Amino acid sequence: MTDKKSIRADYLTIFKKAYTLMDEAVIDGNCGESCDYHCCRRFDDDGKRLGMYLLPLEYEYMQAKVATNYELHTHKLYNLPPKIKKSYYIYCHLESGCLRDYRPIQCRTYPFEPHLENGALSLVIEKEQIHDCPLITHRSEWRQAFIDGVYNGWLELIKIPIIQYHIKYYSKERVAMDNLMIHDPSDGFMALQR
Numbered sequence: 001m002t003d004k005k006s007i008r009a010d011y012l013t014i015f016k017k018a019y020t021l022m023d024e025a026v027i028d029g030n031c032g033e034s035c036d037y038h039c040c041r042r043f044d045d046d047g048k049r050l051g052m053y054l055l056p057l058e059y060e061y062m063q064a065k066v067a068t069n070y071e072l073h074t075h076k077l078y079n080l081p082p083k084i085k086k087s088y089y090i091y092c093h094l095e096s097g098c099l100r101d102y103r104p105i106q107c108r109t110y111p112f113e114p115h116l117e118n119g120a121l122s123l124v125i126e127k128e129q130i131h132d133c134p135l136i137t138h139r140s141e142w143r144q145a146f147i148d149g150v151y152n153g154w155l156e157l158i159k160i161p162i163i164q165y166h167i168k169y170y171s172k173e174r175v176a177m178d179n180l181m182i183h184d185p186s187d188g189f190m191a192l193q194r
């Protein structure tokens with residue numbers, strides 16, 4: 001296999017593994033029933049259409065065949081990290097509803113975000129939330145399988161250099177903006193950094 005082909009095969013394996021690892025429900029049962037699927041809303045409170053950003057290369061490796069409704073945001077017009085020249089912003093709400101098996105990483109990791117600081121990966125929750133997720137105040141109910149799956153999924157994904165760059169960029173920004181929710185282990189939050 002040529003180098004390019006072997007990198008493509010490696011990245012595909014990483015994405016597939018991450019999708020599988022990150023396929024755990026946050027809590028027992030369907031959390032969407034408690035909030036009327038707030039993070040799956042089609043519009044925000046001001047009527048603005050809502051979608052979500054894919055990770056770098058996620059469209060190319062996992063979404064190209066299923067995501068039909070998207071915008072391509074370019075570095076020139078949107079505030080993207082300097083090395084990210086374009087980013088896919090997808091609208092998942094097709095008539096058929098959730099793309100369950102193909103839901104993007106953003107749906108699988110939420111309410112966590114990956115955070116890379118001093119070479120260590122951790123899972124964090126941001127203070128600034130556009131979703132009014134009731135689970136954030138009920139963290140003791142989160143399944144360990146969800147936490148482990150999300151963490152291990154991100155451990156896979158950071159093997160892809162452009163994704164690692166992307167996470168580092170937003171981690172720095174989060175720290176600079178003081179946008180990190182403090183984790184208090186006595187609040188029933190499991191260890192998130194290993």
Ligand code: SF4
Pocket residue numbers: 026031032033034035036037038039040110111131132133134135
């Ligand atoms: S907002 Fe929270 S509780 Fe509601 S569907 Fe999303 S993750 Fe589940």
Ligand code: SF4
Pocket residue numbers: 039040092093097098099100102103104107
């Ligand atoms: S893909 Fe599914 S889980 Fe993700 S926002 Fe759309 S409806 Fe919600």
